[in-house]
Amino acid sequence: MLRKIRIVVSVTLFALITLYFLDFAGFMPQGFHSLTKIQVIPALLALNIDVLVGLLALTLLFGRVYCSSICPMGVYQDIVNRLAKRFQKKKRFKFSKAQTVLRWSVVGVTLIAFLFGFTFLIGLLDPYSAFGRITVHVLKPAYLAGNNLLESIFTQFGNNTFYKVGVYVASISSLVIALVTLLTIGYLAWINGRIYCNTICPVGTVLGFVSRYSLFKIRIDENLCNSCGSCGRKCKASCIDTKSHEIDYSRCINCFDCLEVCSQKAMKFSYPAQKPVQQNANGIDESKRRFMMAVGVTGLAATQVFADSKLIKTSKNQAKRTIAISPPGSTSADHLLDKCTSCHLCVSKCPSNVIKPAFTEYGLGGIMQPMLSFEKGFCNYDCTICSDVCPSGALLPLTMEQKHVIQMGQVQFILENCIVHTDGTSCGACSEHCPTQAVSMIPYKNGLTIPHINTKICVGCGGCEYICPAMPYKAIYVEGIASHNIVEIKKEKVEDVKVDDFGF
């Protein structure tokens, strides 16, 4: 029964969160973003106390329910495992020793790296964020292609329910990372169940530690147990030592598979006042420890080296952003480094396809973090979706009024590239798209008008840069700024103009 409940809850939450990531048409209400806010790492970074207390209480009561049902990466591994069973009828698990040193080393290195601004690592390992990236970069293109196929079929029959969407790769580096994550964790799950959760995942390690003290636990009634060992063979966390009748609660993810397989009803999910089984942490592997330290130190050193190098290509007329533009609500790139785990929900939800994962634009520590890129569109002046959905507080929520005055970057104009200057013909595409008229058209030669910029009221939406038709180098672009500003936009008076005649 418990197992069935677990499966129903997991599959439902998994389906909903995956669909929420994929849904580009907005058929799922925005409220579903709470599914991302109840994830451990985002809640931790957002200092979302309610969620953290709730998750802690849940774990102290029932153990790693988060890992079994709420974490989409956990459910993904269960799905792979189920598939594996189809192909290997005699698939069996067996008890293995806990990798305590490795687990805590990963937690330690991740934490230190994070404190030193190398957020990449926590983003890479956080199971929710890793799953988000897999959904956005691997599943979503397929979802979009499927939509386009349905569109072509339905439109043939005169039905306009579907519309075409562009299918493209947002970022090669993030696609590669997502694919490697998908395949690595999938492979581990295929061969041996929840290995990722119990050796690498920092969330798993910490929750595992907490769940050793949880009230309800799976317990073996030694009076009933006939030591058949079937529970151990069924355990995808490999945490039941059937010989000694002990369960490693730091690794048990509460799947309840063992409860169902026990013919003697010796396995119970109960709370007798029994001392938690202490896991001995002897057998420390010195070489492993040294290796982990070396990895950590090298990683840290590398961040410092890379963070300082900036990629500036200087061709005379080429517009090249030297500072990446961080999304609305992020306040600064530093804030992103403090908060963002690169789940890419904002990347997926941006209706204008403006948010793109960075490569090294924010330094090595900020690989995969979101930045604005104006190749496919520009940031809609009247849109706050990215900051509405962000679960980790990396993009702080904005009201429409706040969004209208937030400066994310500043417009730069290169006269030598401008069509009006080079060709002597009208253009004005940049000013046309400017919501604040930070780019306005002023008189030029021969009755022409030419762009004039006022960086003081520029919000950095990129409308001008996106639309500028100058080739091969744009005449106008947005340069990033170290931290976002508030611009002052004067309210214009509405004049009462009367038109009484036709004028011709």
Place this chain on the structure above:
Amino acid sequence: MDRRNFLKALALTGATLTIKQSGAMTLMTQHFNAAPAPAASAYDLVAVMGGEPVAMFRKGIAEMGGMAKFVKKGYKVVVKPNIGWDKKPELAGNTNPDLVAEIIQQCIKAGAKEVVVFDHTCDDWRKCYANSGIEAAAKAAGAKVVPAHEESYYRTVSLPKGKSLKSAKIHEAILDSDVWINVPVLKNHGGAKMSISMKNHMGIVWDRGFFHSHDLQQCIADICTLEKAAVLNVVDAYRLMKTNGPRGKSEADVVLSKGLFISQNIVAIDTAATSFFNQVRDMPLESVGHLAKAQALNLGTMDIDKLNVKKIKM
């Protein structure tokens, strides 16, 4: 036929259905599905002032000889408003939704088989369609609102009479229609000076960047040499955007001018609308370069005085 062959045939048929008409096919066939010459109306241009959009259009189209003169029974019609911006109707960034709905209803009354509405928007198309109020109004009036945000909706058409623009990718809805009605809103424009009927053609093409980089004013005139010209131009000047166009910043850019113009002569109607605009803000005709360029391409006349014009004040 056994089951295997049946399934094969089914699959083949399905696959064939998904094959799209190629550009070359369009070029070869475009002469055959071009609109038949529209009937001459009593007036060359009708200008209406002082009423609400729907009432002004009703009066105006009646003077033009009624919608049935332009839309015949069984026609596939496109009504092409300006839906370029994510703006509410009060900000005059887009065509008035009530006017669009009224035109659609009159087309249907005249016997149109289907009325299609679209625009190649500047802002995110879903937000434009929704917040302009046009999608809801058009659907309620019985039209089909189709997207225009992907290149695959467009087909290449050659423009032999164009000077700078020799070919353009035009939205398939226009190419597949029997007639189309051009319904711009009257706006100031930072680059083209004015955005009226001719400028509204930039919403039926895919590659607008080419216009801007190859003499914008000439390209605006060139696109109007499209063989399938709009059967009617209806300029919405109920609210006009006097400054900061075509996007506008706030209500301060908008003037409630309560005007409406209808004509088949695209140069004449844009000339008339520019003169109307000139009363609010100085806008000499020669500054709006595409007017003279279009006249030079024999697309119409800027000499309104020589035309049969009906002016109505409500």
